Amino acid sequence: MGGKVGGICMSKSAICLLAVLVLALGVSSCAKPPQVEMDGAKAAIEKARTAEAAEYAAQDLKAAEDSLAKADAEVNTQQGKFALFRSYKKATALYQSANQLAQQAEANAVKNKEQARQDSEATMQQAQANIAKVKELLASKEVAALRRGKETREALKQIEAELVAQDSTLATQVQPLHGQEKFKQSLQMARNVDSKVQALMSEIQQAIETKQTIRTMPASR
Numbered sequence: 001m002g003g004k005v006g007g008i009c010m011s012k013s014a015i016c017l018l019a020v021l022v023l024a025l026g027v028s029s030c031a032k033p034p035q036v037e038m039d040g041a042k043a044a045i046e047k048a049r050t051a052e053a054a055e056y057a058a059q060d061l062k063a064a065e066d067s068l069a070k071a072d073a074e075v076n077t078q079q080g081k082f083a084l085f086r087s088y089k090k091a092t093a094l095y096q097s098a099n100q101l102a103q104q105a106e107a108n109a110v111k112n113k114e115q116a117r118q119d120s121e122a123t124m125q126q127a128q129a130n131i132a133k134v135k136e137l138l139a140s141k142e143v144a145a146l147r148r149g150k151e152t153r154e155a156l157k158q159i160e161a162e163l164v165a166q167d168s169t170l171a172t173q174v175q176p177l178h179g180q181e182k183f184k185q186s187l188q189m190a191r192n193v194d195s196k197v198q199a200l201m202s203e204i205q206q207a208i209e210t211k212q213t214i215r216t217m218p219a220s221r
Contacts (some may be wrong), residue, residue, distance in 0.1 A: 017069065023105050027068070030090060031078075031083070031086045031087060032088070033075050033079070033088055033091065034079075034088050034091055034092040034095055037071075037091075037092050037095035037096055037099070038075075038095050038102045039073070040095070041064075041067075041068050041071065041095040041096070041098035041099040041102065042068065043100040044064070044098070044102035044103055044106070045061070045064050045065060045100045045105075046070060047102070047106055048060075048061055048064065048074060048102045048105040048106040048109065049061070049111075051106045051109045051110055051177050052109050052113060053102075053105040053106060053108070053109040053127040055109070055113075055184060056108070056109040056110075056112040056113045056116065056184070057105045057106075057108035057109040057112055058085050060101065060104055060105035060108050060109075061102070061105040061109075063101045063105070064099075064101035064102040064104075064105050065098075067094050067095075067098035067101055068094075068098040069096070070094050071094035071095045071098060072089045074088075074090050074094060075088065075091045078091065083213065092108075113181075113183060116184050116187055117178075117181070117183045118184035119183075119187050120178050120183045120186045120187040120190055121178065123187060123190035123191055123194060124170065124174060124175065124178065124186070124190045126194055127166075127169065127170055127174075127190055127193045127194035127197060130194060130197045130198055130201060131163065131167050131170070131197055133201060134163055134200055134201050134204070135163070136158075136159060137201065137204050137205070138156070138159070138163075138204070141186075142208045142211070142212075143156065143204065143208070144206055145211060146208065146211060152207060152211075154206075155203075155207070159203060159204060161198050162196070162200060163197065163200055166193050166196050166197050166200075169189070169193055170190070170193050173189060174189045174190050174193060175187065178190075
């Protein structure tokens with residue numbers, strides 16, 4: 001047996017099919033983009049950026065941004081389909097993943113920035129200590145003996161000028177960067193200063209050792 005729908009005679013199977021389609025359309029009409037998850041992911045990423053994740057947790061931030069981009073692309077793909085066939089499950093999962101990755105990026109940024117601060121501070125202190133050692137070495141009697149030679153005297157003048165330059169760099173560039181919380185930059189510059197100061201120290205020590213070696217050599221007959 002059949003029936004009439006809107007004045008049109010329909011078989012029982014057609015009526016059942018129509019009912020299924022109506023139900024499916026009703027269900028699909030509830031499938032909407034996951035706005036809550038979308039907003040949450042974007043807010044988490046923005047928070048990570050504010051925590052300087054781009055500087056101190058770049059890979060983690062990129063992973064979160066990639067997941068967000070994939071989620072947005074998936075939403076666009078679903079919106080291009082007929083309402084009956086839309087599903088936002090994949091997009092929802094991607095937004096949730098982006099949110100978690102962004103939170104991880106924020107946490108790592110905070111941790112890595114603090115580590116950079118500690119490393120920068122320690123390296124500056126080390127550089128300052130080595131500058132003091134070089135100054136002490138330059139004032140030693142061993143270096144005083146080196147100044148008697150014309151070539152070594154000129155070399156020592158160059159070393160002293162370079163030491164002054166590195167001391168100035170530490171005071172006028174590295175320390176201000178550290179004070180501005182640009183710890184990665186201050187750390188790198190502090191390492192460069194310390195490396196150059198250590199090289200100066202090594203050069204002086206080698207000159208002293210060479211002088212002492214010459215002194216102990218037997219005189220030629």
